[in-house]
Amino acid sequence: MAAAKKKVERPREVRNSKVGRSYFVGEKLEAGIKLTGTEVKSVRAGKAQINDSFVRVEKGDKPTLYHAHIDEYAFGNENNHNPTRPRLLLLHKKQIDRLKFELEAGGQALIPTRLYFKEGLIKIEIALCKGKKLFDKREDLKRKTQMREAERFVRGRHR
Template identity: 45%
Template sequence: MSSEIATNRKAGRDFHILEKYEAGLELKGTEVKSIRAGKINVSDAFARVENNQLFLYGCDIQPWLTAGDWYNHAPKRPRRLLLHKREILKLASATAIKGCTLPLLRMYWKNRRVKVEIGVGKGKTHSDQRQDLKEKVELREAQREMARFNQRM
């Protein structure tokens, strides 16, 4: 089994990531089984500090099909993230700055536990996104030319 569960590719496009943090995730048993089955979407997931605790919002974990209705979980419920108190306070002060948010970057397995990587992100403007796309195209063209040159030799 691969250690990578899901990646939020939109976060890299929409935000400048300033810092990254690893956090544990408080889950129910049916949520873990759904994650193992690959029934997860993290494209709109973000974290928020409330009452000195960190919660994950927008993470869509589909209900496990073979569980009964009374035992299953809500797909988009807020889930608590597990971090040290000093890290939570540091994140709370970082999000107090205008334009900063805590997007979920990726979700992965570590020692049979589900971990998430969240980042302190500052939103990119439209011109920043265009500049990144331009740099990516230029890099791809340079690599293509290097490959052509190496094939001729």
């Protein structure tokens, strides 16, 4: 009999942990991302980070992802990629026009929320976000602590 293959656990997605803390998240869109071969292999290995990244719509209607860090592929040769290079996002023309309109209205930014696999392709979820002020962050923290204390109280009473 053949030996059973070990299933290697790979991360299904890479999340941006700063989004919920620093932004009010609005409309979300799914976009394709243009990557090289070694970048795809690094993302499959879970070696990607999108915490400090953002999206701009460049001249010529090209949405571009900046400051996303995808590690160099460990087994890559001299043709390995630059870890922080700008990467083009693939969207429909109508979606790009709507995003440009929203961004030109002001006060919002395009922030990637997660990078994931869908049917063998790498997709990125971007959201129109509005930055939180310091007092908004404090309010969220107060609300979280109140909810945590209420849950502790309920658990303690029913035991």
